[in-house]
Amino acid sequence: MDAEELLRRYALGERDFSEVNLIGANLQKAHLAGANLARASLAGANLSRAFLFEANLSEAFLYNTNLSFVKLGKGYLTNADLTKADLRGAFLVRSDLVRAKLSGANLMGVNLRSANLSAVNLCGANLSGINLRSANLTAANLSWANMSRARLTQAIMTGANLTGINFSHAHLVEIDLHGMDLNGVNFSEAKLTGANLCACNLTAANFSGAKLPEANLQDATLNGANLINVNLQNSNLSYAILMKADLSNAVLSCADLTGANFNLAILHHTDLRGANLEGTYLWKADLSGVNLRGANLRGASLRGAIIKDADLQDADLSGTTLPDGNISD
Numbered sequence: 001m002d003a004e005e006l007l008r009r010y011a012l013g014e015r016d017f018s019e020v021n022l023i024g025a026n027l028q029k030a031h032l033a034g035a036n037l038a039r040a041s042l043a044g045a046n047l048s049r050a051f052l053f054e055a056n057l058s059e060a061f062l063y064n065t066n067l068s069f070v071k072l073g074k075g076y077l078t079n080a081d082l083t084k085a086d087l088r089g090a091f092l093v094r095s096d097l098v099r100a101k102l103s104g105a106n107l108m109g110v111n112l113r114s115a116n117l118s119a120v121n122l123c124g125a126n127l128s129g130i131n132l133r134s135a136n137l138t139a140a141n142l143s144w145a146n147m148s149r150a151r152l153t154q155a156i157m158t159g160a161n162l163t164g165i166n167f168s169h170a171h172l173v174e175i176d177l178h179g180m181d182l183n184g185v186n187f188s189e190a191k192l193t194g195a196n197l198c199a200c201n202l203t204a205a206n207f208s209g210a211k212l213p214e215a216n217l218q219d220a221t222l223n224g225a226n227l228i229n230v231n232l233q234n235s236n237l238s239y240a241i242l243m244k245a246d247l248s249n250a251v252l253s254c255a256d257l258t259g260a261n262f263n264l265a266i267l268h269h270t271d272l273r274g275a276n277l278e279g280t281y282l283w284k285a286d287l288s289g290v291n292l293r294g295a296n297l298r299g300a301s302l303r304g305a306i307i308k309d310a311d312l313q314d315a316d317l318s319g320t321t322l323p324d325g326n327i328s329d
Helices: 003-011
Strands: none
Touching: none
């Protein structure tokens, strides 16, 4: 069957085109709403700007297919092979893409709000600017994907593989990533207000310029992380490990840093006004010029720390171990 015959039969009311062979077909701007294209062979076909609202493309072979600016809201792409497909600007709101193969696909600017992408393979995909707000990405493979400027507010990412992912400038408001391995992930300039990063491995992660007010980083490992100019106001960093982390010019005002380990951390000009640092380990930390005005440092350890020009006005230092090893009254 060729494209012309497909469109003719569709116009006559036929909707079942399952297993049809349309490899390389030109269906640009075609109107195929509600069509059944399950298990269809559409490799290399041109479906750009096609209207496929509520169409069924489950298990379809769409390798290297042009689906740019296609409209498939509430459509079905379950188990579809979209490897290297071009989906730039596609409208896939609330679509079902469970277990779809999207490795190497181009999804720049695609609208997948509230879509079901559980167990989808997006390894190495270009997802820059994609809208995945409230989408289901449970157990998805997102390793080495580019999600810069992506919108992922309240997306579900339980069990997702995020190895080497790029989240720079992404919107990750209230995202739940607790317990995940995010070693070396790029979060620079990302918005993570209220995010749950509890017990995450964030070793060497890049958070430069990121916004994390009211984020939960309890028990997180941030060894060697780049936290320059980061906003952690009112965040929970209790018992976090920040050895050798760079927090230069970071804002940690009113944050909870109870029991956190800042051994060898760099905190030049960091704002820690009113922060809770009770029992915090600041061993050998560089606190030069840090604003600690009104901070709670009860029982904290500053052994070997550099506190030159630090502002400790109104700070509570009772029971604190000072740089010279003495304990304050």
